[in-house]
Amino acid sequence: MADVQLMGLLNATLQAATLLFIAALGELITEKSGILNLGVEGMISIGAVTGFMTAINTENLFLSIIVGVLSASIFSSIHAFVTVILKQDQTVSGLILTILGLALSSLLGKKYVGKKLMVKIESISDITEPSNVLEVLLNQNFIFYLAILLMITTSFVLKKTMFGRRLEAVGEDSRAADSMGLKINKTQFIATCVGGAFAGLSGVYLTLSYVPYWTDNMTSGRGWICLALVIFGGWKPYRTAIGAVLFGFLEALVPRLQTYGFDLSPYLVKIAPYLITILVLVILTIYKEGKTGAPGNIGRPFFRENR
Amino acid sequence: MNKYILSKKTVVNDLATFYSFLIGLFIAFFIGSLILLIQDQNPANVFSLMLKLSVGSINSLSSSLNKAIPLILAGLGISIMNSVKLWNIGAEGQIFLGAIAVNLIYININISNSSLFIVILLASGFIGGAVCILFPAITKVIFGVNEIITTLLTNYIIIGLTIYLVNGPWKDPKSLNFPAAAYVGEEVYLPTIFGKLSSGFLVCILFVIGAYYLKEKSVFGYEMRIAGGSAMTAIYAGINAKQKAFYAMLIGGGFAGLAGAIELLSQTHRVSTGISQGFGYTAIIVAAITGMRPVGIFLVGCLFGALTIGGAVIQTIGVSSYIAEIIQASTLIGALIAQFFFTYEIKGVQDG
Numbered sequence: 196m197a198d199v200q201l202m203g204l205l206n207a208t209l210q211a212a213t214l215l216f217i218a219a220l221g222e223l224i225t226e227k228s229g230i231l232n233l234g235v236e237g238m239i240s241i242g243a244v245t246g247f248m249t250a251i252n253t254e255n256l257f258l259s260i261i262v263g264v265l266s267a268s269i270f271s272s273i274h275a276f277v278t279v280i281l282k283q284d285q286t287v288s289g290l291i292l293t294i295l296g297l298a299l300s301s302l303l304g305k306k307y308v309g310k311k312l313m314v315k316i317e318s319i320s321d322i323t324e325p326s327n328v329l330e331v332l333l334n335q336n337f338i339f340y341l342a343i344l345l346m347i348t349t350s351f352v353l354k355k356t357m358f359g360r361r362l363e364a365v366g367e368d369s370r371a372a373d374s375m376g377l378k379i380n381k382t383q384f385i386a387t388c389v390g391g392a393f394a395g396l397s398g399v400y401l402t403l404s405y406v407p408y409w410t411d412n413m414t415s416g417r418g419w420i421c422l423a424l425v426i427f428g429g430w431k432p433y434r435t436a437i438g439a440v441l442f443g444f445l446e447a448l449v450p451r452l453q454t455y456g457f458d459l460s461p462y463l464v465k466i467a468p469y470l471i472t473i474l475v476l477v478i479l480t481i482y483k484e485g486k487t488g489a490p491g492n493i494g495r496p497f498f499r500e501n502r
Numbered sequence: 503m504n505k506y507i508l509s510k511k512t513v514v515n516d517l518a519t520f521y522s523f524l525i526g527l528f529i530a531f532f533i534g535s536l537i538l539l540i541q542d543q544n545p546a547n548v549f550s551l552m553l554k555l556s557v558g559s560i561n562s563l564s565s566s567l568n569k570a571i572p573l574i575l576a577g578l579g580i581s582i583m584n585s586v587k588l589w590n591i592g593a594e595g596q597i598f599l600g601a602i603a604v605n606l607i608y609i610n611i612n613i614s615n616s617s618l619f620i621v622i623l624l625a626s627g628f629i630g631g632a633v634c635i636l637f638p639a640i641t642k643v644i645f646g647v648n649e650i651i652t653t654l655l656t657n658y659i660i661i662g663l664t665i666y667l668v669n670g671p672w673k674d675p676k677s678l679n680f681p682a683a684a685y686v687g688e689e690v691y692l693p694t695i696f697g698k699l700s701s702g703f704l705v706c707i708l709f710v711i712g713a714y715y716l717k718e719k720s721v722f723g724y725e726m727r728i729a730g731g732s733a734m735t736a737i738y739a740g741i742n743a744k745q746k747a748f749y750a751m752l753i754g755g756g757f758a759g760l761a762g763a764i765e766l767l768s769q770t771h772r773v774s775t776g777i778s779q780g781f782g783y784t785a786i787i788v789a790a791i792t793g794m795r796p797v798g799i800f801l802v803g804c805l806f807g808a809l810t811i812g813g814a815v816i817q818t819i820g821v822s823s824y825i826a827e828i829i830q831a832s833t834l835i836g837a838l839i840a841q842f843f844f845t846y847e848i849k850g851v852q853d854g
């Protein structure tokens with residue numbers, strides 16, 4: 196029994212982690228360019244609802260994923276326009292993106308509440324009850340593997356390519372980057388839209404695989420946990436992945452505690468992931484004594500002074 | 503070669519925030535109209551119906567102003583915290599904990615003088631809101647933990663606590679299909695002024711004046727601004743920036759908690775998940791759109807209260823109530839865009 200239960204836990208951990216990780220990785224890329232986007236929750240929602248709507252109407256999964264990713268990316272361009280081009284407050288703009296994204300997705304998804312999805316992103320094998328680690332891995336769908344690929348690629352791009360070095364330069368010291376002739380606005384705009392696309396992929400993973408239906412506010416704060424994950428990961432893709440697995444484990448463990456014989460209120464147990472996120476954030480901030488590895492220019496708009 | 507650069511205007515129009523708001527509102531109604539058109543609705547009909555049903559009669563007008571109370575109070579709390587350049591995204595949770603605190607005191611204490619009892623309950627709401635932000639405040643001032651994320655995550659914790667209370671210890675056996683705590687007695691209901699307008703609105707006006715005085719006229723307000731400005735200036739001026747930030751956070755949380763208390767004593771009369779319907783989030787828009795000015799928060803709060811009521815009633819003709827939220831959020835985006843043209847100028851310069 197223990198094996199099947201343990202593997203079930205591992206399986207749920209990886210699924211929850213995939214969802215959190217992709218959006219967190221997107222936010223990491225955006226923040227590397229010096230732009231803070233607090234709209235992750237809204238972007239995931241937009242990706243989730245548009246992907247779900249497309250899947251219900253066309254039953255074409257590939258198209259649904261593309262639509263979800265693109266809509267979230269286009270949606271994030273609002274933030275890019277307001278903060279990068281118009282230099283307005285990033286906190287305010289990101290928050291509106293969350294509020295607007297949740298409202299817009301509820302409006303769009305109204306007719307789809309309770310509808311059953313005929314197609315779903317299936318795992319790459321047809322194992323129903325994985326009994327060892329290999330089977331758990333085979334039980335994941337292709338987005339899980341895509342997430343791993345994105346992690347490796349992002350880390351490589353950030354460290355080894357010209358684009359990555361430019362992104363880092365823009366985010367660390369945009370004034371110096373500007374005098375080197377780098378295009379600040381263009382870099383930040385692209386980074387923000389890439390972040391949106393990643394959040395959109397998280398969104399389609401949510402509605403087309405993780406919980407294959409649509410209800411209002413179904414992101415339930417995951418976007419905010421992603422923001423904490425970026426801090427947890429110290430703006431590094433691999434560490435962010437470790438964080439995502441840890442938080443995924445929590446999300447998977449909490450509903451199982453009762454079956455393991457812990458007598459807990461199911462209502463109180465739902466609070467645990469948020470409580471632990473806060474505690475981890477606090478411990479981490481104390482541990483790093485403020486040296487979190489955040490890009491130097493994060494949150495500050497860049498414009499050339501009139502000399 | 504011609505290059506274009508941005509520079510901040512040295513003189514910004516005093517009414518820039520107001521004009522930006524108007525432009526934002528115009529853009530928002532334009533976007534709202536487009537969405538309605540896509541949904542095969544006539545925008546003119548929908549908007550005139552919203553107007554009629556939100557301010558057209560004494561009853562609807564007073565309902566709108568009742569809805570404005572939590573938006574204004576929570577918005578004021580957000581603006582006070584912004585004086586020290588901190589963000590309070592946790593007003594939603596603070597509203598809930600304010601209401602929970604009221605119920606806790608109501609169950610355990612009995613005071614025969616109902617006016618005194620109401621005042622004590624309102625004060626408990628304020629304290630409840632302050633308690634809600636205590637942990638984010640302590641971790642912010644001592645360790646520098648990001649208050650945006652801690653206050654936001656606190657919302658989920660407090661709403662989870664509310665769900666636990668109304669399904670467990672406080673569950674009213676008489677409320678069968680909707681989990682809620684028992685109703686409070688009529689002796690602690692806030693009396694109405696006219697129509698349905700709760701006397702909580704007077705409390706609200708009092709706090710608008712209080713917040714204005716605190717932010718703009720008091721020594722503490724001045725110190726908050728310095729503490730929120732540059733760390734070095736605060737040190738030279740002998741101001742304990744961390745202490746000011748801590749108090750600003752507690753007061754900000756208290757304002758939102760008071761909103762929860764008024765909502766409980768005048769509208770819902772019992773604790774349930776219906777205490778707040780996203781008021782804490784809408785309040786962020788209200789505060790940001792006015793540039794954190796108390797009087798502006800009062801006016802925009804009233805307008806957004808009417809929009810919320812309008813949004814709720816048009817559901818009867820099959821229009822989603824989310825249209826109101828979308829208009830509110832779009833107004834802020836529109837205002838931000840307009841603000842750009844008031845604060846920056848684009849100059850063409852000769853290169854080299």
